[in-house]
Amino acid sequence: MKIVDVTTTTFRYISNTVRDSEGHGHPGDPHEAKQSLLTIKTDEGVEGYCFGANTAVIESLVKPLLIGQDPFYREYLWQMLRERQRLHLGSLSDRVLTSVDLALWDLAGRAVGQPVHKLLGAFRDKVPAYASTMCGDDLPGGLATPEDYANFAKWCIFERGYPAFKLHTWQPPYEGAPSVKRDLEACAAVREAVGPDVDLMLDPFHYYSREESLQLARGLEKLDYLWMEEPMAEHSMSSFVWLAEQSDLLIVGPETAEGKHYARAEWIKAGAADVIRTGVGDVGGITPAMKCVHLCESFNMSVEIHGGGVGNLHVLCAMGIPGRYYERGLLHPFIDWEEVPAWLNKRDDPMDSEGFVHVSQDPGLGQDINWDYINDNLVK
């Protein structure tokens, strides 16, 4: 089988998310936005798909490298692109590798009629999810106060059935942010609202000092939180060694630090985290995410998967060390997360009433694509 074409398709949809001046998403008025789709086509008619592709880089850098290749040579293709990153710093990013790798896994699964987690060698079919909030805001009744978080946590846990809840608290440009004191007030309000038996986690502002991070960790220990992510810039790995040594709270990372499985090997060796974090979008696809999982398993370290999406769901269902949770969101009281994205016929991370997200048993990544919608809304 040979790759004969690599195309990107851009189409319009209506988004209800807006970005603040620092880039974080919040609920907003419906407005037109663009989504893209990567398609890898073969001479046998089988295709693979991935939403959210960087169209310019794929057309200029990736397409010429993929044409004529066997799509089942995922390891070779991934390593070839990884080596090319040295030449194309800043354009051939890990996110680009992610979309190519996901489309290749999707293609392989569609070619042989099996879901990706079974190609990898499956471990399970469903994973418990946690509700992962948007960052704090100043919207009345939104995520503006500790009480807002508490009310939303109660809805997520007791109404919707999530077994666990993670706060993303306030970051600039919101007034008073960042604040360790206010973060801990929100975390305390949530703990009080849901009781002692629910797993709670925090992902705060990412540029706290060492002392602020330790203060936050000590506060979360008292509130019996399960873990904290990225309170400091991850490029200073030594800061995380310092924090992990002093805190009893589980520190989870790295998430945004570049370096794929190589960086995670260093974090493990240095003792910079108690639980390792990876995700298909962070490290360049399912192929390297599984390498991170296997690295961590070799050191008997748990892995928490960053972000949702079908790629991460298949990784979670193929993991021998189960990551504890699937991250569902980012959620907000004003947004109906169960709404199906316009480009799909059904959600690709359906959650049952007990809080389990089920992986699709359809071939490939298992997304049910709404081709009519895409074709009716093309951006020429």
Place this chain on the structure above:
Amino acid sequence: MKIVDVTTTTFRYISNTVRDSEGHGHPGDPHEAKQSLLTIKTDEGVEGYCFGANTAVIESLVKPLLIGQDPFYREYLWQMLRERQRLHLGSLSDRVLTSVDLALWDLAGRAVGQPVHKLLGAFRDKVPAYASTMCGDDLPGGLATPEDYANFAKWCIFERGYPAFKLHTWQPPYEGAPSVKRDLEACAAVREAVGPDVDLMLDPFHYYSREESLQLARGLEKLDYLWMEEPMAEHSMSSFVWLAEQSDLLIVGPETAEGKHYARAEWIKAGAADVIRTGVGDVGGITPAMKCVHLCESFNMSVEIHGGGVGNLHVLCAMGIPGRYYERGLLHPFIDWEEVPAWLNKRDDPMDSEGFVHVSQDPGLGQDINWDYINDNLVK
């Protein structure tokens, strides 16, 4: 798809290998021997196979666990068997896990019509091989003297086309063994015979002292050998740290030390080897061998694969860090390695005249099984 039966078949064949009192193989008079085949059967008629199964353990321990399971849940099944090893120390060995895992990969490949290395995500289709000798002996014209090794190396390199050569030297019960001096004489004779440009390796007696091992390493440095394996008992990891720190020769390991990918993680962290060694038979199958590969890739460490066979060949063809060589053998001047095993219709590690072993593109592990021979020679 469900597993409906797990069977083992034992059949007779004529072997030309005999074991010495320490268990090492040497050429001998043709005699009847037994081989076994593990078959995993599904409700959809697809089957998976692996030769060399422990029939008693599979019947008593493994079969009841596999019946009714989905064979595509390789990760779950492997972890389930691994956990059971704690209860069945000494019977549910890594070799048993290996045969089950290989049969499951074979089954998956046959079910979807793809070779295993493409299911894993292929990197290449062929791997250079090295000629790997049997242990030294006292057979005139065999591997009895340094000159015998030199003559055999010349044949392997210049006649048969192997690009590299590995000696297994003399071990007890042979007179005068073990001997660092004689090992180095054999290694020197081979170096002189093949010239300066051929990769040479040594796997000596495994119970040398630290000082003897260092003496051997220093001798091999002068002879420009590529690597040495296991000169000491691998249960003393500190001995290998000591050796690797002082020697410029690449030290490759561990091979026989128990502990799968977990043990290899410790060797990497401790700096006990320059190149890590793994093989499907050592760690419990393709599934954990790939975990070792991914662990090593995370630390930018090379991996050399222990032993031949189709499982290792598929791993080598799926590795993003190529292990340098496929180990072909164990070879001896008196044995025709190209002879097809009676239970196959053709060899499963064919080597071309340039020394490349080619992986099969047939579904599964790609072995062409001689069913007539097996059925005609069944052991009731």
